[in-house]
Amino acid sequence: MYDLNERVSYLRGLVDGTGIKEDTDEGKLLTHIIDVLDEMAQAMSELETSQSELDDYVETIDGDLTDLEDQVFGEESGGEEKEEDSHYIEVECPHCHETVYFDEGIFDGEDDIVCPNCNKTIYSEDGNDIESHSD
């Protein structure tokens, strides 16, 4: 592939060496064929050059894109973790002494806070912080 130009030149010399005159039918035909081959070989080498330029260019874009992805997605996932930590409140149930977690928003409502482990009320709106009555 790389020595395509050289091989066409070699063919041209070969035809010259056979002694076929250029003004005969065979001579005209061979000369035309070799001219076409010559042009094709040049077109191919031009394509190879622009192909390798494109390869370099795509590689550069790919590298830039990777940097951009690291910046965009890297910062986003770091922020999410921070936010989640402050949303939950850790409480030890006075009845079963299990450590349970509540969304901090639940303490703003009027509903009683019920232990998800033993289903007893941990905190009630109408009075004491911790109800200790049993059934």
Ligand SMILES: [Zn+2]
């Ligand atoms: Zn409990």
